[in-house]
Amino acid sequence: MPKYIFTTGGVVSSLGKGLTSASIGLLLEARGLKVAMQKLDPYINVDPGTMNPFQHGEVYVTADGAETDLDLGHYERFTHATINRHSNYTTGQIYNEVIRKERRGDYLGACIQVVPHITNHIKSCIERVNGRVDVVITEIGGTVGDIEGLPFLEAIRQMGLEKGRGNTMFVHLTLIPYLRASGEVKTKPTQHSVAKLREIGVLPDALICRTTVPLSRDHREKISLFCNVPPEAVIEEKDVDHSIYEVPIILRKEGLDDLIVRHLGLEAGGVPDLSAWERMLDIVIRPDGEVEIAVVGKYMALHDAYKSVYEALAHGGIANRVRVKFRKVSSQDVEEKGAESLLSGVHGILVPGGFGIRGIEGKVAAIRHAREKGIPFFGICLGMQCASIEAARNLAGLPDAHSTEFAKDTPHPIISLLEEQRTVRDMGGTMRLGNYSCHVLVGSAARRAYGAEVVHERHRHRFEFNNEYRDRLEQHGFVATGINEDHDLVEIVEYRDHPWFVGVQFHPEFRSKPTAPHPLFRDFIAAAVARAGGEASK
Numbered sequence: 001m002p003k004y005i006f007t008t009g010g011v012v013s014s015l016g017k018g019l020t021s022a023s024i025g026l027l028l029e030a031r032g033l034k035v036a037m038q039k040l041d042p043y044i045n046v047d048p049g050t051m052n053p054f055q056h057g058e059v060y061v062t063a064d065g066a067e068t069d070l071d072l073g074h075y076e077r078f079t080h081a082t083i084n085r086h087s088n089y090t091t092g093q094i095y096n097e098v099i100r101k102e103r104r105g106d107y108l109g110a111c112i113q114v115v116p117h118i119t120n121h122i123k124s125c126i127e128r129v130n131g132r133v134d135v136v137i138t139e140i141g142g143t144v145g146d147i148e149g150l151p152f153l154e155a156i157r158q159m160g161l162e163k164g165r166g167n168t169m170f171v172h173l174t175l176i177p178y179l180r181a182s183g184e185v186k187t188k189p190t191q192h193s194v195a196k197l198r199e200i201g202v203l204p205d206a207l208i209c210r211t212t213v214p215l216s217r218d219h220r221e222k223i224s225l226f227c228n229v230p231p232e233a234v235i236e237e238k239d240v241d242h243s244i245y246e247v248p249i250i251l252r253k254e255g256l257d258d259l260i261v262r263h264l265g266l267e268a269g270g271v272p273d274l275s276a277w278e279r280m281l282d283i284v285i286r287p288d289g290e291v292e293i294a295v296v297g298k299y300m301a302l303h304d305a306y307k308s309v310y311e312a313l314a315h316g317g318i319a320n321r322v323r324v325k326f327r328k329v330s331s332q333d334v335e336e337k338g339a340e341s342l343l344s345g346v347h348g349i350l351v352p353g354g355f356g357i358r359g360i361e362g363k364v365a366a367i368r369h370a371r372e373k374g375i376p377f378f379g380i381c382l383g384m385q386c387a388s389i390e391a392a393r394n395l396a397g398l399p400d401a402h403s404t405e406f407a408k409d410t411p412h413p414i415i416s417l418l419e420e421q422r423t424v425r426d427m428g429g430t431m432r433l434g435n436y437s438c439h440v441l442v443g444s445a446a447r448r449a450y451g452a453e454v455v456h457e458r459h460r461h462r463f464e465f466n467n468e469y470r471d472r473l474e475q476h477g478f479v480a481t482g483i484n485e486d487h488d489l490v491e492i493v494e495y496r497d498h499p500w501f502v503g504v505q506f507h508p509e510f511r512s513k514p515t516a517p518h519p520l521f522r523d524f525i526a527a528a529v530a531r532a533g534g535e536a537s538k
């Protein structure tokens, strides 16, 4: 039977519960344990797929095609846990399933209530995830005190009772603010947050305290006394200096994994093996150089909107021992100010995925700039579609070429809907989602990167490259180098006579890890390094 760790958060949102949960997973794996990771989100949407990135940040896509919370990205980057559609449940999804069962008559005349029916269903979702693992780590989204989070807290309280104290552990993440004017750290919000949890019946076994200043012994003792946890279970999580990848190391130094192993009676003594992670971190902290990459998109004010893209770019940097500096460029600004002025001096340009017409012409202009100036270019999903539009318009002599997403009646639908998408009415969960295979052409940049003929990558889109234009664009050097043979779909496009220009219909960023950078990101950054070197020697 697996053991269960539940992470909750208090005081404020965005404390880094996802990162902390992922770090716990990494530390336990480093001690030879097998973990499963899961996030329960209290909002009503069935999944975040229909939410605006400004609301919710990026939608993270799993290999089995679920549209999920971006914290799952941290889980996949930090651990080897199997991440799939059972790794993320929302209130909406749970109610949906319970109501469906009620309509079917499965409850045999019972009156359906939050306790026990919804809470039972939540518990079954937690148990569904486990497989054959030693520890299941379940993160509860939101902040203690939120009305909508109550059924989840009630469910984990019940699990604590049912499984027994030594089989469950409650970890509460909280903020210890520092008041600069009086030079004091304040523990009161944490006391209130824990009081709230205890009112519900959840007694935390460890408190992870986010802080900007180190906690003194006195602080730890005070938190221990008022919050009813032993002093050694007051864990300091100080702001990191360089990278979020330092978090596991910080928590290790505070003895969090020892505490967990002891509390849950796990047979995983000794010292965790963090050597690969530390080697990676050493490059992050002490890189040999730097390249600057422009990311040209729609939601540049919100880092989380393209979270996995920035992460994967940083991983590409790690593979090349350089730091990747981001120039976040709004594609609408490119429309107003021109590509030349906003993109001058960058060593690579990336256009990420997206939806909607706003800023499309700016993306096309940025791609033209990359093509004409020989700047390494990486187009992802919408970025690949815009590269196809650019090629059609400016090389193949089709000035009206467009995607039917943006111009329904364009005479040259370079990007268009497949037949199966034309009849779709529901917006949620109906895109082409998750893993599809791709055959990669010998001699292409993609093939050199992958070193394999067949790859599997994750998708999230409705529109596709229109095969009727394939020959015409190939005559102008714009070549399809990756094909899904089952459906005859173009997956990768390239220019052969360009230092590095690759557009992909899928989302490689979801498969990249700091200790295993994605090959396309690795080679894109390598091309950027070459460009930076070329400039330096001029």
Ligand code: GLN
Residues within 6 Å of the ligand: 352, 353, 354, 355, 356, 380, 381, 382, 383, 405, 460, 461, 462, 463, 464
């Ligand atoms: N809007 C485009 C489509 O649906 C691209 C989607 C994306 O970039 N994820 O096909």
